[in-house]
Amino acid sequence: MGNEKFKQYDQIFEQVYEKIKYQKRGVLYTVILMVRGEELAKEISNDYDIKENGHLDEDQKILQRLINNPPENYLKNKDNEEKEKEKMKWILVTAFTLIGLYLSVQYLKQRQKGQTESVEATKPQSAPPPPIPAALCLIIPASIASNFKNASNLSVNDLTNLIDSASYFLCTHIKAADSNEQLLEITDEYIPPDSKREVYIRINIDDGRNLIDKKMPYYLKTNLQNNKQYAVKQLACLKNLSGLEKFNRV
Template sequence: MQNENLDKLYKDVFEKLSDQITNKDEGVLYQIIILVAPKRSNEICNAKGIKNNASLDDDLKINPSERQGWEILKTDVKDILNLFQKSIDRKRNMNPDQAKFEDIVTIACELVGETTCREYLDKSANLNTNTRQPSPSTLCIVVPALVVENIRENDLISAYDVEKIIDNSLYFLCTSPEDANFIQQHLELTDEDITTVSEQREIYVKININDGEEMIGKKVPYSLKRNLPSNGQLMVEKLACLKYLSVSGLENFNRF
């Protein structure tokens, strides 16, 4: 009975996440953990070696039964294997890629624990019934290329990742999405591949924060980090090189 309840729980989590993950081909497990357990995501991902650029097959190699200093779901290895085995028949007629995504969600659920999964579903349900819509903000920031070498456009990143970017910023600004779009138009950006430029090349990063209204207008890094929502959805919308030695548009930014 316990296994049946867990199987249903994992399916519910998969259904809630499916629209956000099934079009991705890397960093899926990393992004699931950020969404389901944002406060512990950095701890879990570091302990298990989960990368934001890992392939689906790499994600499937993560063994959730290896305890690494936090309390995962209290089921033994046999129960975990039974859960995977029980889902095989259901997946025989499923698209192979979709089956992979469901297995990765199961691994994530085992890592974060049953309680965290239920809290995530409860919070999602409450958000759906809450009349208040989160007010978004956009963080526009310039950092050396080395700081964002493992980050790509459309990545979901953790609050810890954003704090690291803020700590290494050369210029920064947090404003409304509309103002951010206007400001970006005045920057001189290039089409260069950021993975091939020097580590110190200036990179413009645009991060959408779905509940970051308290960050808008903050002029010092400490205030930005203090008001960064730990449970917010943080998505990298834009990554681009600034034209070499260009300062066009940067007069609107705060300088670290």
């Protein structure tokens, strides 16, 4: 079986040798090119400093780094043609060695990368931070407020339009909103759409982490998210505008 494999090698060498036996430059590169194609030939050549048009002496120096040149006593009884053929055979062995070495290195790199990614994948993932409930409190015209009612859910577009209509706004923690609400003079009277009164509307947000304490309407709107819940908690007319000291005025 072993002899058969060596015969295969001899056959391959004869095929390659016929194409390179008169070549004086770029022999090692050409052999790698013939065996593995242009893309891999360029990669291997870059890694091992093989020149596409390198002289035979330069190929021999690369060969010496991996495999000893054929000993002189091995070549002394051969004629010049046979000597050149043996040297070419050594270059072919070097090409195969370099190809195998390069592919082995690439395999080990991929394996190491896979092991690293596997370790990263098995690392425990940190739990997402707990939600921070918040309240968005707005002062809006009665003509806008008449389109909403207590306990109704709002879309992001609804809430964006309300923010754009507000003359005062405040987004804060639930307890702070409760305290601020006590300072307002609100009534339970009906809100007619054509009223000139100002209306207080409070929207509870299940997670207002990115909205709390924002001082500009723009930052409120740009931090709204579709996957959050927005519900009207309070909707009432204001007797006056007292108690709005902590609100931001637009």
